[in-house]
Amino acid sequence: MGERTVIPFGPHHPVLPEPIHLDLVLEDERVVEAIPQIGYIHRGLEKLVEKRDFKQYTYIAERICGICSFMHGMGYCMSVESIMKLEIPERAEFLRTIWAEMSRIHSHMLWLGLTADAFGFESLFMHSWRLREKVLDLFEETTGGRVIFSVCDIGGVRKDIDAETLQKIVRVLTEMGEELKPLADVFLNDFSVKSRTVGVGVLTKEKAEELGAIGPMAKASGVNLDMRTQGYAAYKHLNFEPITATQGDSYARMVVRIKEIYQAIDLIRQCVEKIPEGDVLVKFKGNPDGEYFTHIEQPRGEVLYYVKANGTSFLDRVRVRTPTFANVPALLETLKNCDLADVPILVLTIDPCISCTER
C-alpha cells in the first residue's frame, strides 16, 4: 500500500467554474476516497418565499442558475399553475419548449468548451464557445436577455416569437449543428481526447441506479430516465426517444451530450412546424392554495420543484432539488480509484452547477 495523503481540492480550481470542495484521500497519485463540501456559498433563495410574493418569486427562481435560468422559471411556474389549475395557452407551451431546448443546447455547448479546457484543448474550448454565442444571440433577439430572460410567467410567457423569427431560429441552429460536426468529430475521435476520457470514471448502470444518478450522468450508464417523456409543456406533441449510452465513462457522457444537442435542434424544428396560433398568456385571479411536485428535465437531469401554498400571496415553501445535488454521490463513486490528474475532468463530467445546488 502506498503512502496515504489527504489533499484539499477546491473550492476554487483553475479549470472549474464552480466552487466545489473535495477532500481527496490519495494513495500515491490514486484517489481512494473523496469527501465533499458543497457549502461554500449558500444563497438561501428558498427562504425568500417569506419576503417575495408568489408572482415575484418567478424572478427569484430564474436566478437560481444562469445556465438553466429559463427552466427554473418554467418549473416554478408549472408548479403554481398546477396548484391553481390554470390551463396555459398551447402556443405558450410550445414557446416554453423552444426556449427550454435552446437552453439545453447552450448548456451542453458551454459544457463541451469547459471540458475541452479541462483536458487542455484550448482551441476546442474557444470554438465550442464561439458556436454557443449563436444560441445566446437568438435568446437576445427573442427575449431581450442573454442569461436571465424574464420571459416565463405564471399563466404562460410574456413574449411571442413571430413566424419569421421562428424560421430563423431553425435555420441558425441547423447551421450551428453543421458547424458543430467537425468539433464533434474531434471530441469523439481525437486520440488525445479519447485518452483522457475513454474508460475514465466508469459508473455502471447498477451503481448509477443505486446512487440515484440522473441526467446525462445516468443516461451514459444506460439508465433510460428522461422527464420529458412525461409529456409536460409541448413534449407530448413531439417525437423523440431519450438518448443513452452503455459504457458509463467520461467519453459516454460526452457522447450523450453531443447527441442531445442534435436532438434539441430537431425538437425545436418540430415545435416550429407544429406551433399553433393564439394567445401566449392567460390572466388569472386569486392566490394558489395547495401543493404540487413538478419534475422536469434540465440539461443536467431531472429537477424537482415543490411548491406549498396557503391561499395567501405568500407561499409556505418552495423547494428545488437540483440535478447536481442528486449527482454528487455518483461523482464520488467515479472518483474512487481515478488518477489525481483526472479529478477535474471527472468533476466536470457531472456538469456541476453549484449555484443550483446552493440555491
Add this chain to the structure above:
Amino acid sequence: MEEQKIIKIPAEALLAEASNMKGQGYRLAAISCTNKNGIELSYTFEKNYDFINLRINMDYETELESISCLYPFAFLYENEIVELHGAKINNIAVDFKDKLYRISTETPFKEKKKEEE
C-alpha cells in the same frame, strides 16, 4: 397534470415504508422539508415515472431514523434537513454535524419563536 400521490405515515414507520419502496424497486428522487407548525417531510420515490411521496408530520423533538442504510445517497438530503430545518435524524451514514453548508445562521428555516427573532 400529474396525479399527486401523497401517503401520510407516522415517523416511526419510515424505515419500514422506505424498505418497502426499495424492495419494489423505487428510487429515492428527493427528500423535501417544510417548517410550518412543526416539520413536514416528503420522501419522493419514483419507479417507471410513477411518483409516490411519503409524508411525515412531526414536532421538533421527534427523532427520525436515517434511511441512508437503504438509500446511501440520502445522506446529503438528511444533512441538509438537519442543518437548515432543525430536524433530528439519527444514524446518518455520513453525518456532517451541521457543517454541510458553511452558513452563519443556525437552522435558518426553523420556525423561530417571537422572543428568538
